[in-house]
Amino acid sequence: MAQNLKQRPQVALAVDLAILTVRDSKLQILLVERANEPYRGQLALPGGFIDTADEDLDTAAARELAEETGLAAERLHLEQLRAYGSPGRDPRGRVVTVCYLALMPDLPIPVAGGDARAARWEPVDAVLADGDRLAFDHRVLIADAVERAQGKLENTTLGVAFCPPEFTISELRRVYEIVWRQELDPRNFHRKATSVDGFLEPTGRRTTRGGRPAALYRRGPARVLHPPLLRGHNHSDPGQDKGDGR
Amino acid sequence: MAQNLKQRPQVALAVDLAILTVRDSKLQILLVERANEPYRGQLALPGGFIDTADEDLDTAAARELAEETGLAAERLHLEQLRAYGSPGRDPRGRVVTVCYLALMPDLPIPVAGGDARAARWEPVDAVLADGDRLAFDHRVLIADAVERAQGKLENTTLGVAFCPPEFTISELRRVYEIVWRQELDPRNFHRKATSVDGFLEPTGRRTTRGGRPAALYRRGPARVLHPPLLRGHNHSDPGQDKGDGR
DNA sequence: GAAATAGTGTCTTTCAGACATTATGTT
DNA sequence: AACATAATGTCTGAAAGACACTATTTC
Numbered sequence: 445m446a447q448n449l450k451q452r453p454q455v456a457l458a459v460d461l462a463i464l465t466v467r468d469s470k471l472q473i474l475l476v477e478r479a480n481e482p483y484r485g486q487l488a489l490p491g492g493f494i495d496t497a498d499e500d501l502d503t504a505a506a507r508e509l510a511e512e513t514g515l516a517a518e519r520l521h522l523e524q525l526r527a528y529g530s531p532g533r534d535p536r537g538r539v540v541t542v543c544y545l546a547l548m549p550d551l552p553i554p555v556a557g558g559d560a561r562a563a564r565w566e567p568v569d570a571v572l573a574d575g576d577r578l579a580f581d582h583r584v585l586i587a588d589a590v591e592r593a594q595g596k597l598e599n600t601t602l603g604v605a606f607c608p609p610e611f612t613i614s615e616l617r618r619v620y621e622i623v624w625r626q627e628l629d630p631r632n633f634h635r636k637a638t639s640v641d642g643f644l645e646p647t648g649r650r651t652t653r654g655g656r657p658a659a660l661y662r663r664g665p666a667r668v669l670h671p672p673l674l675r676g677h678n679h680s681d682p683g684q685d686k687g688d689g690r
Numbered sequence: 691m692a693q694n695l696k697q698r699p700q701v702a703l704a705v706d707l708a709i710l711t712v713r714d715s716k717l718q719i720l721l722v723e724r725a726n727e728p729y730r731g732q733l734a735l736p737g738g739f740i741d742t743a744d745e746d747l748d749t750a751a752a753r754e755l756a757e758e759t760g761l762a763a764e765r766l767h768l769e770q771l772r773a774y775g776s777p778g779r780d781p782r783g784r785v786v787t788v789c790y791l792a793l794m795p796d797l798p799i800p801v802a803g804g805d806a807r808a809a810r811w812e813p814v815d816a817v818l819a820d821g822d823r824l825a826f827d828h829r830v831l832i833a834d835a836v837e838r839a840q841g842k843l844e845n846t847t848l849g850v851a852f853c854p855p856e857f858t859i860s861e862l863r864r865v866y867e868i869v870w871r872q873e874l875d876p877r878n879f880h881r882k883a884t885s886v887d888g889f890l891e892p893t894g895r896r897t898t899r900g901g902r903p904a905a906l907y908r909r910g911p912a913r914v915l916h917p918p919l920l921r922g923h924n925h926s927d928p929g930q931d932k933g934d935g936r
Numbered sequence: 937g938a939a940a941t942a943g944t945g946t947c948t949t950t951c952a953g954a955c956a957t958t959a960t961g962t963t
Numbered sequence: 964a965a966c967a968t969a970a971t972g973t974c975t976g977a978a979a980g981a982c983a984c985t986a987t988t989t990c
Contacts, residue, residue, distance in 0.1 A: 449783040452739045454700030457775070457786055493698045497784055501775040527773040527788045529703070529747035537695040538743055540703055540786075542773045614942075632980065634943070639978095655941025656987040671978080674917060860969075878953065880970070885951095901968025902960040917951080 455529075458541040459504045460491030460582070461512065462525065462589035465565065466606045466619050467550040471593075472565040473586060474512065482535045483579030487571065489586070490563060491541065505544040512563060513548070521547040521605040525589055533581045543585045545592055547605035590623075597623055598672045601643050604663040610647055612658035613637055624675050636673060642666030701775075704787040705750045706737030706828070707758065708771065708835035711811065712852045712865050713796040717839075718811040719832060720758065728781045729825030733817065735832070736809060737787065751790040758809055759794070767793040767851040771835055779827045789831045791838055793851035836869075843869055844918045847889050850909040856893055858904035859883055870921050882919060888912030 463474040475487040490512045494504050501524065506517035513520075522544055529540035568590055575583040596602045597620060604611070606619045617633045620626075637644060642664040650657035709720040721733040736758045740750050747770070752763035759766075768790055775786035814836055821829040842848045843866060850857070852865045863879045866872075883890060888910040896903035 449702050449780075449785070452702045453741070453743050455703045455740070456695050456698045457701045457703075494701070495699070497699050498777040500777060501773060501786070524772050526770050527747060529788070531744040531746060539695070540747070540788075542775070542786075612942085629980070629982085630942085631944080631982080636979085651942095652988080653941080654989070655939080656943080656989095658942055671920060672918070674979090676980095858969085875953070875955090876969085877955080877971080882952085896961095897969095898961080899968080900962070901966080902962095902970080904969055920952085922953095 453538075455538045455540050457494045458491055458539055459494060459501065459508055460489040460541045460543045460585060461505060461508055461546055462489055462543060462586060463509070463513065463546040463548060464568070464589065464593055464606075465548050465550050466622050467565055468567075469618070469622060470567040470569070471590065471622050473568050473571065473589075474563055475566050475571070476512075476563045478579055486579040487566065487577050487582075488579040489543070489582050491543075501542050502544075505542075509544075509546055513551075515548070515551070521602055525585070525592055528581060528585060530581065541585075543589065545589045547593060547596075547602060549606055549608045594623055594675070598669070598674055600668055601640075601664070601666050604644075607663075610649065610660040610662055612651055612660060613644070614658060616644075616661075620673075626675060640666065640669060640673075643669070699784075701784045701786050703740045704737055704785055705740060705747065705754055706735040706787050706789045706831060707751060707754055707792055708735055708789060708832060709755070709759065709792040709794060710814070710835065710839055710852075711794050711796050712868050713811055714813075715864070715868060716813040716815070717836065717868050719814050719817065719835075720809055721812050721817070722758075722809045724825055732825040733812065733823050733828075734825040735789070735828050737789075747788050748790075751788075755790075755792055759797075761794070761797070767848055771831070771838055774827060774831060776827065787831075789835065791835045793839060793842075793848060795852055795854045840869055840921070844915070844920055846914055847886075847910070847912050850890075853909075856895065856906040856908055858897055858906060859890070860904060862890075862907075866919075872921060886912065886915060886919075889915070 461474070465472055465474075474490060476490050478484050478486055478488050491508055494501075499507075502522075505522060505524070509515065509517050509520065509522060525543040525545045527540060527542045529538075531538065533539065533541075568586060571577060572583065572587060572590075578586070593602075603616055603619050603623075606623070607615055613634050614630065616637060617628055617630060620633070621628055643666050644661040645664045647660045647662055649660040651660060707720070711718055711720075720736060722736050724730050724732055724734050737754055740747075745753075748768075751768060751770070755761065755763050755766065755768060771789040771791045773786060773788045775784075777784065779785065779787075814832060817823060818829060818833060818836075824832070839848075849862055849865050849869075852869070853861055859880050860876065862883060863874055863876060866879070867874050889912050890907040891910045893906045893908055895906045897906060
């Protein structure tokens with residue numbers, strides 16, 4: 445092992461954010477247009493290099509998130525996705541990035557970030573379909589982030605992370621349908637959501653809109669779903685190889 | 691964003707391996723005894739700094755795995771766990787490590803690694819119970835690795851990664867029982883394992899041991915379990931907070 | 937009343953959990 | 964025969980999927 449750290453090759457370390465929301469009936473991701481080379485003019489995940497030498501990865505991610513959205517990280521879900529470190533992923537040199545996944549409700553906030561970069565929401569489907577618009581290997585990071593988010597909705601109560609503080613069961617179901625790209629039966633979903641202990645807490649209040657007023661709920665204390673809320677089998681995919689292994 | 695990478699603070703990047711196996715009816719992990727300061731004499735995950743500047747993270751992990759076990763990574767399951775980068779985690783300075791999780795059958799191989807370090811199997815329960823034996827923050831990495839492995843067994847067919855090329859259903863069940871620390875009904879497990887399409891392939895061969903000979907199976911092409919094979923509810927844990935969020 | 941959306945109920949199928957019995961080898 | 968382990972079967976209850984109906988609001 446290393447006697448002296450300075451003798452070791454060092455790398456530049458960055459933190460990138462995959463901030464997802466459900467907006468306009470689509471799963472969208474916050475992207476910035478790069479002002480400088482490389483990939484000038486293309487879209488990239490917000491992020492940046494670790495500035496202070498004594499900054500924790502999670503802290504750095506939370507800081508970036510606050511800078512980009514103006515939101516304190518405490519109010520959002522933020523978790524590490526994974527690290528990416530292919531040698532050629534940044535033309536400037538060896539850059540390893542740790543990507544974080546954030547889930548947030550559709551707030552009117554993000555447009556004006558702390559710095560000059562123009563941050564905007566983009567539908568993930570469109571962005572993934574035209575990967576050439578994306579800088580670096582961010583197409584992969586985004587795909588991984590979406591996959592992680594989809595899985596989270598199965599096993600945890602994080603669907604509510606996409607919802608405002610008070611929401612109806614229909615709104616929550618629409619989140620699931622959009623993130624999973626799959627229609628769900630409203631009655632079965634209602635039954636499941638209300639039967640899971642600690643998932644939803646009734647507020648007593650109701651909406652007032654088109655049809656019959658819907659009951660408003662807030663997030664409950666539960667964090668895991670037992671048993672999970674499963675996506676329907678994708679029978680077109682026999683589950684042969686998800687490419688996770690080696 | 692950075693004009694010049696060299697102006698950015700750089701960090702030392704390491705890759706650590708959490709190599710798990712089921713051995714001696716216990717979940718065990720391959721650890722090395724540190725020969726140098728810091729944490730001299732304590733146990734640590736095998737790993738090392740990224741040597742060549744042009745080495746991919748996955749490649750570096752596979753190389754370390756081969757050095758440590760003498761096994762080609764193609765035959766094992768190897769996946770990235772996550773990155774760890776707390777400022778104080780290495781007293782020598784800022785070191786970010788990317789931890790990889792490997793699952794392997796109980797092979798008589800690992801003892802003699804390529805280098806002089808004494809690598810040995812240790813039961814994870816014992817190591818986690820006495821965290822003071824471990825160097826750095828490796829207690830956390832190991833706990834995370836075990837948790838990931840447990841989850842993998844629910845949703846994927848990776849239980850077989852702990853088994854030799856041919857194995858019986860009882861052996862597979864024991865893997866699940868040991869990793870999950872939970873007894874499973876042999877009959878229900880047998881039913882489930884054999885009913886999942888592509889999970890197991892009969893070899894036609896049988897064991898010859900104590901009681902009635904058991905049919906031998908090999909790993910099938912399926913990689914995901916649909917529906918998942920769930921651990922029993924842990925009713926002592928109401929699932930309030932898994933500490934994943936922020 | 938018509939339209940829109942919310943909420944409840946029922947039937948069926950699938951699957952997990954609990955448990956008994958039979959099968960096939962060794963000593 | 965005694966023993967050990969493997970394999971199959973049966974019953975039950977929980978939960979998912981499919982589907983019909985009732986409820987409450989606005990226009």
